[in-house]
Amino acid sequence: xxxxxxxxxxxxxxxxxxxxxxxxxxxxxxxxxxxxxxxxxxxxxxxxxxxxxxxxxxxxxxxxxxxxxxxxxxxxxxxxxxxxxxxxxxxxxxxxxxxxxxxxxxxxxxxxxxxxxxxxxxxxxxxxxxxxxxxxxxxxxxxxxxxxxxxxxxxxxxxxxxxxxxxxxxxxxxxxxxxxxxxxxxxxxxxxxxxxxxxxxx
Amino acid sequence: xxxxxxxxxxxxxxxxxxxxxxxxxxxxxxxxxxxxxxxxxxxxxxxxxxxxxxxxxxxxxxxxxxx
Numbered sequence: 001x002x003x004x005x006x007x008x009x010x011x012x013x014x015x016x017x018x019x020x021x022x023x024x025x026x027x028x029x030x031x032x033x034x035x036x037x038x039x040x041x042x043x044x045x046x047x048x049x050x051x052x053x054x055x056x057x058x059x060x061x062x063x064x065x066x067x068x069x070x071x072x073x074x075x076x077x078x079x080x081x082x083x084x085x086x087x088x089x090x091x092x093x094x095x096x097x098x099x100x101x102x103x104x105x106x107x108x109x110x111x112x113x114x115x116x117x118x119x120x121x122x123x124x125x126x127x128x129x130x131x132x133x134x135x136x137x138x139x140x141x142x143x144x145x146x147x148x149x150x151x152x153x154x155x156x157x158x159x160x161x162x163x164x165x166x167x168x169x170x171x172x173x174x175x176x177x178x179x180x181x182x183x184x185x186x187x188x189x190x191x192x193x194x195x196x197x198x199x200x201x202x
Numbered sequence: 203x204x205x206x207x208x209x210x211x212x213x214x215x216x217x218x219x220x221x222x223x224x225x226x227x228x229x230x231x232x233x234x235x236x237x238x239x240x241x242x243x244x245x246x247x248x249x250x251x252x253x254x255x256x257x258x259x260x261x262x263x264x265x266x267x268x269x
Contacts, residue, residue, distance in 0.1 A: 033269040122234035122265035126246075129236045129263070133243025146268040159261045160238055172266035179268050187269075 004088040008045050016200055020045040023199055026109035027051045028100060028128060029118030030076040032179055033142045035066035036188030037116050042084045044196055047091040050109055051077050054099035064184040100124075105131050114195050117141035118188075120173070133163060140194050144168040145187035147177035154187050156194055166191045206259040221249040225262070235264040 008017050025046055027034045030053035038051060053076045057067045071079040077095035084091060100108065100119075105127060109115050115137055117128040125141055132139055144167035145154060152168040159165060167187050171177050196202075203214045205224070218224045221244060225232055237244050238261040244252050 029269065031269065118269055120267060120269045122231075122267050125265040125269075126234055126236050129243060130245045133236070133238070141265075142269045143263070143265045144268065146266075159263060160241065160243070163238075163243075165263060167266075167268075169264075170266060171268070173268040174266070177268075184268070 002088065002090055005045065005090065012045065017045050019199055020196075021047055023114060023195075024048045024112045025050070025195070026112035026115035027118055028105075028109070028115065029053055029120070029124075030080055031055065031061065031118065031120060032064045032184040033145075033188045033191065034116065034118030035076065035080055036064075036185050037118060037192050038080055038084060039066050040189050040192035041195065042087050042091055044192065045088075046195075047088060049091065050094040050096070050112060051080060052096040052098050052100055052108060053077050054097060064179055064181040102127060109137075112137060114138040114140065114198075116191060116195075122172075122174075129163065133160070136162065138195070138198055139163045140191045141165050142167050142187050142191055144171045145183045146171040146173045146175075146179050147183065148180060150183070154183060154190060156190060164191075164194050166194060203254065203256045205254065205256070208261055218254060220254060221252045221260075224254060224260075225249070228262070230262060231264055234266070235262060237262055 030051050055076050057071045057074055057076055057079055059072055061067055067079055075097045077097055081093045081095045115132055117125055119125055143165055152170050154168050157165045173179055205212055218227055221237055240259055
């Protein structure tokens, strides 16, 4: 155990930490949801990741994505890996700079226990659930986190034993609502929370 | 035909023979939606050949953009 893992004992039991550390996580997309999901999971003790995103960090990402000014131009998966190692040096991240679509998505995440959907288009979210929906893996998807209003709050909906949708399922960036840090980060954190809850059997 | 959709009992005419026709009758945005029938996610490619019968349980999720 390193300093970070040892310090987790202040809040989690040895048995809980061991359960968390055995889990293999996949994250499809490393933007608003993905970068913040990875942050919450690493801080919670998860340490085995496969993270896939084709994109590079741009300054307009910084309003909600877990990146910094000195990372602009770097690939998102590379920047995320470098930074999260600064929390827990023992994490293992398979970082893939790859554009996921119908031609290659089914080849990814084969040995993962939990896969997070962190894409930004509704069509990609549909592709994700149609690809992995019957795999038996725990799937956590995000839908509806744009805008400022919390009139319809971000919530967790279980649609199958192993599939959870997190979001308000309404607020759509395609309707002109901007993606902003409070709701995007809240949604990402709740998605990570679903994984923690399922792993620890709460 | 009685179907349970997203936890609610709903009645449909016999013309709603398959998933494709059901989604049309509900004006669902098919390119952004996924369907679970009796515990299985059904790929859009086989919606037309997936026949429905009374008592079937469906979850229909229509995704929105953002993430």
